[in-house]
Amino acid sequence: MTSKNISVVGTGKLGSSLAIALKLKGFNISGLYSIGGASQESLCRQLGICLDNDLCKSVISSDIIFITVPDSQIRNVSRQISQSVDVKNIKNKYFFHMSGALTSDELVDLAGLGAYTGSLHPIQTFAGTSVDQKIFEGVYFGFEGCCEINPIAKYLVDALNGNVISIEKENKPIYHACACIISNFTVTLSHTVEKLLRSIKVGDDIGINAFMPLLKGTVDNIEKWGSIRSLTGPISRGDLNVIRGHAEALNEEGGYLEREIYRIMGIATADLALEKGSIDDRTRQSIRSLLGENSISMEGG
Incomplete structure (x- = not known):
C-alpha cells in the first residue's frame, strides 16, 4: 500500500495516542474529529497541524479511517458516516474500529456501501492523562475483519512495531x-x-x-x-x-x-x-x- 493518509474519528486517549504514534511513523494524519471539538483542537496542537473538526472532511480526505469512540457509539458513528458521506468517498476505503469486545459487524452500514471493515484492538491500557509516544511498541493487536482489510491491518501494526493476533468473530467475547x-x-x-x-x-x-x-x-x-x-x-x-x-x-x-x-x-x-x-x-x-x-x-x- 502506498497511501498513508489516515483519519482518526474520536480523539480521546486511545485515538490521540494512535494519531501521534502513526504520525511519528511517517503517516499523514489527514483528518481528526471529535464531537465536542476540544480534544481535537488539543491533538492538532500536539501534532503541529491544522484540521477542521469535520466528520465528512475527515473521511473524504483519507484512505484509512480509525473509529476510536466508546463501544456504544461505534455503530452510530458508522451509520452517521454512511448517511452523510457520498458513497464514492466510502467505497474501497478501509475502516477500523478499536473495540476489544465488538466485531466488525458494528460497521455494517459502511460495509454495505463497499467499504472494507475490521476491528483492530491494541492489548494495552490507556489510563494516564499524558500520551506515551511508544505505547504501541511491541503491543499485540487483536484483529478481526474482511479478507481485503487483513493486509492493511498487518501493514499498520508492523509500522507500529506491534504484532497481530487473528480472532474469529465468535471468539471476541x-x-x-x-x-x-x-x-x-x-x-x-x-x-x-x-x-x-x-x-x-x-x-x-x-x-x-x-x-x-x-x-x-x-x-x-x-x-x-x-x-x-x-x-x-x-x-x-x-x-x-x-x-x-x-x-x-x-x-x-x-x-x-x-x-x-x-x-x-x-x-x-x-x-x-x-x-x-x-x-x-x-x-x-x-x-x-x-x-x-x-x-x-x-x-x-
Whole structure:
C-alpha cells in the first residue's frame, strides 16, 4: 500500500495516542474529529497541524479511517458516516474500529456501501492523562475483519512495531474477557490488598507500594517462564497450616468479597499447583476442602 493518509474519528486517549504514534511513523494524519471539538483542537496542537473538526472532511480526505469512540457509539458513528458521506468517498476505503469486545459487524452500514471493515484492538491500557509516544511498541493487536482489510491491518501494526493476533468473530467475547481478567482484575486485586492493609493499620503512604516489587517480579517471571513455572507461595508448597491461618484471619478482618476472592483464587491456584507438580492430588483436595467448606465463613462483615 502506498497511501498513508489516515483519519482518526474520536480523539480521546486511545485515538490521540494512535494519531501521534502513526504520525511519528511517517503517516499523514489527514483528518481528526471529535464531537465536542476540544480534544481535537488539543491533538492538532500536539501534532503541529491544522484540521477542521469535520466528520465528512475527515473521511473524504483519507484512505484509512480509525473509529476510536466508546463501544456504544461505534455503530452510530458508522451509520452517521454512511448517511452523510457520498458513497464514492466510502467505497474501497478501509475502516477500523478499536473495540476489544465488538466485531466488525458494528460497521455494517459502511460495509454495505463497499467499504472494507475490521476491528483492530491494541492489548494495552490507556489510563494516564499524558500520551506515551511508544505505547504501541511491541503491543499485540487483536484483529478481526474482511479478507481485503487483513493486509492493511498487518501493514499498520508492523509500522507500529506491534504484532497481530487473528480472532474469529465468535471468539471476541472470550478474547476480551482475557484482557479484562489480566488487566482490570489485577487493579481490583490491588485495591483489595489496599483495603486489607488499612485494616491492619498500614498507612496509604506505604500501602500497595510495599508490594510493588513483588508484583513486578511476578510479572517478570510470567514473561520469562510462563504462568505454571512462576507459581510460588504456600498453596504451591501445599502448606495447609499457612493457608488455614490466612482463612481464619480473613474471617476476622476481611469482608465477604475479600474472603471470596481468596477462596476462589485459592482453589484455582491449587489446581495450578497440581499441574505444576508441586503438590499431589491429595493435597489439592485438602486445600479445596479447607477453602470451600471449613474455613472461610459466608457470614460476617
